[in-house]
Amino acid sequence: MRFKGLYHLFYQYNPKGAVWGNIVWAHSVSKDLINWTPLDPAIFPSQPSDINGCWSGSATILPSGKPAILYTGIDPNNHQVQNLAYPKNASDPLLREWVKSPKNPLMEPTSTNMINASSFRDPTTAWRGKDGHYRVLVGSKRDTRGIARLFRSKDFVNWVEAKHPLHSSKRTGMWECPDFFPVLVKGTLGVDTSADGDYVRHVLKMSLDDKKHDYYLIGSYDGKKDRFIPDSGFENGEESVLRYDYGKYYASKTFYDEDRKRRILLGWANESSSVNDDIKKGWSGIHAIPRTVWLHKSGKQLVQWPVGEIEKLRANPISLPNKVLKAGQTLQITAVTAAQADVEISFEAKEFGKAEVLDSWVDPQLLCSRKGASVKGGLGPFGLLAFASKGLKEYTAVFFRVFRYQNNNLVLMCSDQSRSSLNKDNDLTTYGTFIDVDPSHENLSLRSLIDNSVVESFGGEGKAVITARVYPTLAINDKALLYAFNYGASDVKITKLNAWSMKKAQVN
Structure with missing residues (x-):
């Protein structure tokens, strides 16, 4: 959240080790979303309703301007219950001390409300209806049905569950870290979480515990009935539901930045290293670069882009x-620090007759793993080789490949981690997605933020994002190299290539 000129980031943290456990709410502040200063933990186990852990939740700025936090506590019975905390001194811009409501827990599973006590967590930021009452969602499940349970309150303290959930879907499993927010039908600005009317659509996001990915639905919110009707949902197949990120990205939340009139998305990029390696290095899990999100003009999907402040680190x-990249060619991008860089590149493809034909629909991630960067194609693969070692024993490839499917061009975007490290204990999964661009009418753009163990890649001007976590053994620090490449049978043209070395942010 933003409060008194500072951004506040609260995050799940184990102060005693690099593996999960002993969870508290750590707290860092920033003036620019890039450089962060840690403070003491804001919330930690101290009362019966959270004595076994302070799990995820959300902040809400009340009409008075004072923030309030709803969070999941684990009680003595190991039941998941919802608690309230608020600042001890709201005039302190750092909000260093938080006190808990004596009425905690405010929401809990009971014998009458049929709530699964082990699947009831992660309250959202609250919004206000036209009746002035607050609404909040809590993630849940019944058997394998994922549920966004809806609670209402007049005073933010006494909460009553609505008769119906805001939305639910069969066979999706537990919905963790739900998020619900409006987006403008037209334009890239964000709007307050309580905004409602014909000028906005609504987004319902859920982190699927079974899949460990963040999915979202775009649809209409009926504020009178408190029901969400998605344009297209899980009933059409999980593959038809969009994701924020097709790589390592989970448990994300958005907030409205009133100062800059934008909606910002923050997510957790979990590890690809082994638990033993995490313990050796003494940490695990990072926050991805904050992203601004808005509704694409087609109305069919969200667009994501790194916050503009990241550009202050460019050097x-x-x-x-313009340069033609011939079939089979690699081009080294020199004069940048390849282990810490921001790269923007665009490709013009023309010879669509050489594109491979897809006879039937294939899961894009499976297709990327079958046709990785080393597999020569017709039109593609072309893109970037990040964290490349001399001789290309190691590299993380981010690339496009164009197919013909049902007489249309179909663009596949992949992040191939199969050769990202010689350490075979790492997760070397290859990720991918189809991206909604027509290469006969627009160039294929790629922006990659490369940072020592991370490659965050934005394809099609932010229509698709893939975050990779990699731990090279050879391509580290000044041994890392960066290339543009084209391993297809057809030439492609680089129409834009801008790259920057990135200075270090001040973190912790």
């Missing part, structure tokens, strides 16, 4: 003029 810019 030593390089720019290459």
Whole structure:
């Protein structure tokens, strides 16, 4: 949240080790979303309703301007219950001390409300209806049905569950870290979480515990009935539901930045290293670069883009003029620190007759793993080789490949981690998605933020994002190299290539 000129990030943290456990709410503050200063934990086990852990939740700025936090506590029975905390001194811009409501828990599973006591967590930011009452969602499940339970309150303290959930879906499992927010039908600005009317659509996001990915639905919110009707839902198949990120990205939340009139998405990028390696290095889990999100003009999906503040870290810019990348060619991108860089590249493809034909629909991640960067194709693969070692024993490839499917061009975006490290204890999964761009009418753009163990890649001007967590053994620090490549049978043209070395942010 933003409060008195500072951004506040609260996050799940184990102060005693690099593995899960002893969970408290750590607290860091920033002026710019890039450089962060840690404070003491804001919320930690101290009362019966959270004595076994302070799990995830959300902040809400009340009409008075004072923030309030709803969070999941684990009680002495190991039941998941919802608690309230608020600042001890709201005039302190750092909000260093938080006190808990004496009425905690405010929401709990009982013998009458049929709530699964082990699947009832992660309250959202609250919004206000036209009746002035607050609404909040809590993630839940019944058998394998994922549920966004809806609670209402007049005073933010006394909460009553609505007769119906806001939305639920069969066979989706537990919905963790739900998020519900409006987006403008037209434009890239964000709006307050309580905004409602014909000028907005609504987004319901859920982190599927069974899949460990963040999915979202776009639809209409009926504020009178408190029901959400998605344009397309899980009943059409999980593959038809969009994701924020097709790589390592989970448990994300958005907030409205009133100062800059934007909606910002923050997510957790979990590890690809083994637990033993995490313990050795003494930490695990990072926050991805904050992203601004808005509704694409098609109305069919969200667009995500790194917050503009990240560009303050850019240094030593390089720019290459138009260049044809011939079939089988690699081009080293020199004069940037390849282990810590921001790269923007666009490709023009023309020879669509050489594109491979897909006879039937294939899961894009499976297709990327079958046709990785080393597999020569017709039109593609072309893209970037990040964290490349000399001789290309190691590299993380982010690339496009164009197919013909039902007489249309179909663009596949992949993040191939199969050769990202010689350490075979790492998760070397290859990720991918189809991306809604027509390469006969627009160039294929890729922006990758490369940072020592991370490659965050934004395809199609932010229509698809894939975050990779990699731990190279050879391509580290100044041994890392960066290439543009084209391993297809058809030439492609680089129409734009801008790259920057990135300075270090001040973190912790």
